[in-house]
Amino acid sequence: MENNITELVERLGSDEDAVRKMAVFRLQSSIGDPSFADIFIAEGGLTRLRYLILHASGNTLAYALTSFARLLEVDKGWEFVDQEVVERIVELIVTHPLVNILRGAMSILVSIVSHPHTGSRLSQSGIFGFRALKPAIAIYPQFLEMLVNRLSSADHALCANALQLINSLMRESITNESELDWPKFIQKLQDLGVIRAVYALMQSSALQDHAHPLIEFQSLTKVLLRKWRDISLDLEKPEHRRALKGIYLASNSERGLEDGNDVRRSRRHNSEKWRRLGFESESPAMQFEEMGFLGMMDLADYIRNYQDEFQKTLLEQSTKPAQQRCPIARASLSVTQILYEHFEVEKSENEDARSYLIIESRSNLDKLFKPLLLHWTRLHVATLHAFFRLWKITGAEVEDYEKIVELVRILVESVVGGAPRTKDVQDVEEDLADFEYTRLRELQMELLELTYEDVWGQHLRQVREELHHESLQFVKEQRIRCLLRGAWFSDESLNKTDIIAITDSTWKFVQLSHNRRFLHFGCFSSIQSKALELDTLPEKLDLSLVSSVVSNISAAPDDASSSTVKSVSHLHVPSTKITVHGYHKSTSSVENSEPSDGHTRSASKGTQKETVLLSMCTQSPTVASEWLDGLLMLLNQQPITAETNKLINLVSNYGLKIRLLNVRFDDAAHAGESPDVPSREGLDNDYYYDVFGGT
Incomplete structure (x- = not known):
């Protein structure tokens, strides 16, 4: 060798x-x-x-x-x-x-x-x-x-x-x-x-x-951000003092004051010169403790590049009460911190080094690389604009500041975090500007539920089950009250092929008795304009004799399989038909026995053949849902229509959100006092009081 x-x-x-x-x-x-x-x-x-x-x-x-x-x-x-x-x-x-x-x-x-x-x-x-x-x-x-x-x-x-x-x-x-x-x-x-x-x-x-040099550059970008963040703002250093002075001069704070030679007004203005820019005190250096010189750079870059907008915003804020002003400087620092946490800048280089092993798999590249991190300044400005927009449309006040910060955090996680690797930064800026507030609130509630799910686990599931049961009972009562109110149905014999035929058909009025044990009904040549009394209905049906209900209404997929109700599907039917099946009461049965909960049956049922006891046809899907599920729930069976189940879930979800958010009337209510109810003296019948919005 x-x-x-x-x-x-x-x-x-x-x-x-x-x-x-x-x-x-x-x-x-x-x-x-x-x-x-x-x-x-x-x-x-x-x-x-x-x-x-x-x-x-x-x-x-x-x-x-x-x-x-x-x-x-x-x-x-x-x-x-x-x-x-x-x-x-x-x-x-x-x-x-x-x-x-x-x-x-x-x-x-x-x-x-x-x-x-x-x-x-x-x-x-x-x-x-x-x-x-x-x-x-x-x-x-x-x-x-x-x-x-x-x-x-x-x-x-x-x-x-x-x-x-x-x-x-x-x-x-x-x-x-x-x-x-x-x-x-x-x-x-x-x-x-x-x-x-x-x-x-x-x-x-x-x-x-x-891949390898790119992941190293991405890691070095985080090193730079950490290094800037770790530099404390020191007003003894000329460059730090110049940066802070530049922010103040860009606010154009003295223009218009000295022109009028109003010395007293100028002094009053100067006493709040830093709070006016959105700092919490007149010692602005203290607010940079968390984000260091990185926070100063982001704020200075925004003001330098958007000086006209900055001055205009300050002028608009000055016309509002102090509690309603959006603190610009504080918001900028919060946005810096949100981005800092989102991109996990504190993540050590040793953890980033493990990413080299992932590089070998092409499927992981999109998750590994964060091109938007390189456009830190543009993202900061776009997110800060989103902060201002949310503050305005929500009518926020200073005490709501942390709530807006949380909304912005969710916005960044959704838009920036959800952006694919190839998405251009300009498109991300537009998404941040156009993201709907209502959708943001939905995301916040979903995240809140997931957070509580992680922390509370079994307790939250128990709350959900309790709320679902309460919602079921609430909707059951609502549906049964529809039956107590009664409804008009068309005669099925004239409703097989043509909807228009209903106008000349016989009409049937059906109503539940006050004791909820009988269905009273009668046939009429036309719909009556005035409410009918139960004693004017010649027929009645003992609910204890009902064995099943058949309907051609569409059932909710998740709930239909657990119900004992028969659901028959027909195509191109002009109306929804509900048919009540059961057994005619035998003369040999005990006539003194009273139906109690819908499960009482006569001794002869086992030998009798199931027959049609009552049929009803309606053109209204809502009425069909109310009566079909009302009858089922009255007989202690589960509802099957999508409309009813949607209502149950809606009530249950709202109940959960109210509990999670701990909504109260006001501080007085929280202290155990009832809210004041305004007097109706001197008011006519058009007046009403909105409990949530005031008079």
Whole structure:
């Protein structure tokens, strides 16, 4: 093996380019083996490889760069990394068009920038980290611009290498640069369009080819947000003081006051100069404790980019009572915190690192990548506008602030969290602006129920069961009262083919007795305008004789199977027919026995044949539902119509929501006092009192 390496080293120093090219081509496939690399360095191969990097061209240069990059990856050859090599690599990236040369050059720089800050030789020479590139970048200032431009390259490997190098530069800058230098570097990258380029890569169909550097960039974005959040607002620092002063000056607070020379008014205004902008006190720095300088940046960006809107909003707010004003600065900080929590910015890099394992599965890519995170500022502004809109349409006051925050949190989870990877940020902004308040409240109630379900579990299920039973009893009473009121039905014999025939048919009026034990009915030639009394109905049906009810009304799918009622389905029927089946009362039966709960039966029923006791036809689905389910519930059977079951669920759900929200009349009611009922003195019959809305 040593003989082969010795021969390879000799060929690297050949005067013939073809020989050198073949030797370095073979070298690139073997140099990644540490044992091979040790022998190669011992034989003096590294000196000749370095010479090729500095002076070769074409494929020979490309193979040499790849070989040296792989040598650095196994942590060898660092003693030959000096400023001359770094400057040559930077020059190639800026000036050379060949893709295979650029790939190797970028890989070398990634290793140099990312190399650990240990080792005596490296500590002395300082050829590592971001500062190793600074002298070369000073010579080639277009380096960063060319690097960002490579992110749009059609060659996916080159694109990935460029992003990997950008990641290394960002991480090194954030970790080791001074507090003044790293923000400038990050800002320069953003000004060159790195966010736009990476966002396009995250949304592209070639995501798999760039997955590893993209997930690292996403992780670094969170690192940046955390770092800004961890910087406390310090008014002793000039840049922090300037940022806060810029917010105040942008409010245009003094215009119009001094023009009138109203000194007293100006002083009164200045006494609330920060509260006027939406801060909770006149010490605004205290409100940035939670979100740090990140909160300041978001607020300043909004005011700088929407200064006219900001001033107009402040002017509108100044005309309202203090309790009704939307606190702009406080809202901005809350939106920052909502986005911070939504994107899980506090998630450690170790947890993000586990995402590399998920990358191998294409089906998980859409869940893993969050392109919208890169457009943090735009999302902040769009969400803040949504906050203002919700505050306005709900008529919120300061005491309702946390309720609006919760609505905005749900809005972000729904719109931003529900957006697919390929959805454009502009579409997300429009969705945030157009999301309906009613739908947002529905989502809030669903989330509230799920939350209580998780926390209370069995107790909540018990509450649901109790409410369902109460709702069933409530609707049962409502349906039976419809029977007590009575209803008109057409004669079935004239209602088989033509609906119009009903107008000339015989009409039947059916009504339940007050003791709920008999159905009274009678036939009439026309519908009577005045209410009929029970004693005017010549026929009556003892409900204790009823065995079943047959109807062609559509049953609710979930409940029909559990009912003992027969439901016959007919197509194209002109009306709903309800038929009551049972047994005629035998003369030998005990006439003194009184029906009690609908289950009492005469002794002869077992030997009698079931017959039709009463039939009713109606054109109204509502009446059909009321009477069919009313009869069933009167006989202690379950309702089957969709309309009745929908009503039961509606009453039950409202009961649950009222309990969860703990709705009361007002504070007085909460203290055990009844709300005041207004006097009716001097009022006519058109007056009414709305318990929820007042007079």
